[in-house]
Amino acid sequence: MNEIVFVTRNEYKVREVEPIASKYGFKIVQTNLPKLEIQSEDLVKIAKTAALTSYASLNKPLFVEDAGLFIEALNGFPGPYSSYVYRTIGCKGILKLLENCNDRNACFKSVVVLIYEPFIVIEEGEVCGYISREPRGTGGFGFDPIFVPHGFSKTFAEMSIEEKNRFSHRGRAVDKAFKRLLSLLKENTSLR
Amino acid sequence: MNEIVFVTRNEYKVREVEPIASKYGFKIVQTNLPKLEIQSEDLVKIAKTAALTSYASLNKPLFVEDAGLFIEALNGFPGPYSSYVYRTIGCKGILKLLENCNDRNACFKSVVVLIYEPFIVIEEGEVCGYISREPRGTGGFGFDPIFVPHGFSKTFAEMSIEEKNRFSHRGRAVDKAFKRLLSLLKENTSLR
Numbered sequence: 001m002n003e004i005v006f007v008t009r010n011e012y013k014v015r016e017v018e019p020i021a022s023k024y025g026f027k028i029v030q031t032n033l034p035k036l037e038i039q040s041e042d043l044v045k046i047a048k049t050a051a052l053t054s055y056a057s058l059n060k061p062l063f064v065e066d067a068g069l070f071i072e073a074l075n076g077f078p079g080p081y082s083s084y085v086y087r088t089i090g091c092k093g094i095l096k097l098l099e100n101c102n103d104r105n106a107c108f109k110s111v112v113v114l115i116y117e118p119f120i121v122i123e124e125g126e127v128c129g130y131i132s133r134e135p136r137g138t139g140g141f142g143f144d145p146i147f148v149p150h151g152f153s154k155t156f157a158e159m160s161i162e163e164k165n166r167f168s169h170r171g172r173a174v175d176k177a178f179k180r181l182l183s184l185l186k187e188n189t190s191l192r
Numbered sequence: 193m194n195e196i197v198f199v200t201r202n203e204y205k206v207r208e209v210e211p212i213a214s215k216y217g218f219k220i221v222q223t224n225l226p227k228l229e230i231q232s233e234d235l236v237k238i239a240k241t242a243a244l245t246s247y248a249s250l251n252k253p254l255f256v257e258d259a260g261l262f263i264e265a266l267n268g269f270p271g272p273y274s275s276y277v278y279r280t281i282g283c284k285g286i287l288k289l290l291e292n293c294n295d296r297n298a299c300f301k302s303v304v305v306l307i308y309e310p311f312i313v314i315e316e317g318e319v320c321g322y323i324s325r326e327p328r329g330t331g332g333f334g335f336d337p338i339f340v341p342h343g344f345s346k347t348f349a350e351m352s353i354e355e356k357n358r359f360s361h362r363g364r365a366v367d368k369a370f371k372r373l374l375s376l377l378k379e380n381t382s383l384r
Contacts, residue, residue, distance in 0.1 A: 048248065048251070049248040052244040052247055053245060055244055056240065115312070117312050119310050119311060119312070122309070180310075184380065187379055187380055188376065
């Protein structure tokens with residue numbers, strides 16, 4: 001199995017991503033190496049900068065994943081700052097901000113940037129749904145307890161990893177990225 | 193023609209590289225964007241870091257080229273610090289260091305790192321020869337006036353760009369890099 005480093009300090013993300021990578025023949029090695037995270041409203045730009053600078057110091061095949069929750073009635077807040085906003089005002093703060101608000105539409109977006117010489121693969125994934133009236137479930141992390149994807153009644157925190165992976169923003173982006181990498185590697189068999 | 197940015201402040205390098213890139217269908221656009229150049233004895237590491245960090249800020253297809261003159265009797269000095277050593281002690285300093293030294297073997301090495309999504313191409317080029325007893329010629333730049341490639345009697349500074357490009361370290365590395373990029377692009381026609 002090909003090893004690939006996942007630059008993240010989020011153990012939960014690793015558990016989500018492992019089964020997907022493994023499906024395509026990649027074994028994930030986590031690193032706690034600090035990522036350079038720039039301020040930007042563009043998830044792709046944030047993830048690319050993190051991946052490129054991590055690769056400059058680590059020099060091993062790696063990927064980063066960056067995600068955000070974009071809430072329509074809050075002009076996209078907390079977006080790329082979701083992790084910071086979660087650590088400060090939390091799910092409670094978001095529910096407070098949406099008090100008496102009937103437009104609860106929101107989308108989770110994820111960007112994966114994968115560097116595996118001679119390839120750079122960038123893929124995005126998105127899932128839309130709504131913000132629940134109260135937190136539900138104990139699985140997942142971050143804003144999972146208040147996000148219900150369209151077509152479902154459960155929050156992400158009420159789903160198993162397998163269930164969430166099937167249509168989550170991260171599941172989609174990671175799946176596309178490894179699929180693409182594998183196909184690039186196969187098309188360029190002369191490179192192996 | 194596909195545009196590609198050359199991150200360098202050295203106009204002479206641009207003039208050397210242009211005809212090679214153009215042969216493979218690429219048009220060079222120079223940028224004076226400062227490169228992040230780390231201290232290292234490894235040219236590949238220096239060039240990769242410069243390319244990855246430049247790409248993080250510029251986000252356009254680009255390449256960097258880093259070169260050095262490695263003199264055997266001086267334990268590889270000035271190597272990756274050739275540009276700094278040239279600006280300080282110059283050709284004169286090198287000739288002084290090699291006074292009364294009969295081992296005048298030296299090699300020029302070049303590394304090209306090219307980032308053109310979804311590809312990263314890294315190629316090296318080398319040419320060996322010897323350090324002349326005195327500077328000769330007005331062409332080229334850096335240590336060109338004191339380097340004579342094996343099989344020739346002229347220094348690099350006595351050659352035209354075309355002549356130097358045919359077997360210089362830079363000519364070889366750049367040629368290999370663009371050739372490789374073109375072949376990757378052709379193999380992956382679905383990506384265009």
